[in-house]
Amino acid sequence: MMQKSEMRLVLFLLQDKANISKTYRQMAKETGLSLGSVQGVMSDLVEQGFVVETSKGRILRRRTFLIDRWAREYSEGRKKKQLICRFRFLADSVREHWTDILLPHQVWWGGEPATFLIDGYLRPQRWDVYVAESADCLISTGRMIPDPEGEIYVYRKFWAGEDIPILVVYADLLSTGDDRCAEAADRIKTLI
Numbered sequence: 001m002m003q004k005s006e007m008r009l010v011l012f013l014l015q016d017k018a019n020i021s022k023t024y025r026q027m028a029k030e031t032g033l034s035l036g037s038v039q040g041v042m043s044d045l046v047e048q049g050f051v052v053e054t055s056k057g058r059i060l061r062r063r064t065f066l067i068d069r070w071a072r073e074y075s076e077g078r079k080k081k082q083l084i085c086r087f088r089f090l091a092d093s094v095r096e097h098w099t100d101i102l103l104p105h106q107v108w109w110g111g112e113p114a115t116f117l118i119d120g121y122l123r124p125q126r127w128d129v130y131v132a133e134s135a136d137c138l139i140s141t142g143r144m145i146p147d148p149e150g151e152i153y154v155y156r157k158f159w160a161g162e163d164i165p166i167l168v169v170y171a172d173l174l175s176t177g178d179d180r181c182a183e184a185a186d187r188i189k190t191l192i
Contacts (some may be wrong), residue, residue: 002073005037006044007045008158010070013060014192015165020051020060022162031160067192074168082158085134086112094143095151098127101143106132108164110155115184118169122184128172129151130164139187164165166191 004008012031013019024042028035045051050066053058060066089095098113108129109117131137132170134153138144144152159165166188173185 001077002070002120004078004121005033006041006072007070007078008033008088008160009038010045010066010166011039011167012160014063014067014070014167015159015161016058020058045143048126067189068171070167071171071174074171079155079171079175081153081184082130083154084149084154085146086134087129087138087144087154088147089152090143090145098124101130101141104137106157108157110164111176112181112184114164114169115173115181115188118166118188119184121187122180125178126176128155129153130155130157130168131176132157 003101008031012027016184022030024035024038025034027042028038032043042051044154046053050061052061084150086119089098094101099117103109108114108130110130111126112124113127115122117123129138129152131154138152138154139146159168170185170189170192173181173188
């Protein structure tokens with residue numbers, strides 16, 4: 001099982017192929033991890049054969065395997081720990097026109113809605129939302145309210161950067177166990 005720091009650094013490495021070439025200090029700064037954590041995780045990745053040091057620099061190997069491993073571990077364990085609360089739409093008409101909702105700054109659609117925004121194919125039946133700060137900012141949309149049984153699952157943002165990583169969206173889809181989401185996950189996996 002990957003530890004929290006390993007999950008964060010592996011996600012960072014998979015987000016952009018250039019990230020493997022960055023210094024450990026740059027990786028630490030961009031991921032919010034300590035330098036010691038980066039060194040430890042990178043050492044483990046070298047030992048496991050995922051990172052190879054060459055005369056031309058580092059290479060990330062077995063990328064597809066690492067993507068699948070990260071997505072599986074996130075969807076089976078870490079995702080639940082990121083859950084803050086649940087909300088619901090104020091009305092069915094709001095749910096039908098969810099794309100009209102202007103999300104506050106530092107809030108991102110995940111899972112099914114993010115997939116719809118990427119390729120227009122998957123109509124959401126469950127809404128995942130990631131927030132950098134408090135979930136209360138969703139109330140300011142005027143379209144969502146807290147509800148412990150609501151269909152909007154609000155998670156804490158944990159990645160570096162301003163955009164939700166496709167790998168997180170992919171893992172969100174796999175976590176549903178739904179065949180239509182698995183099909184959508186296969187389609188967007190090519191974007192990782």
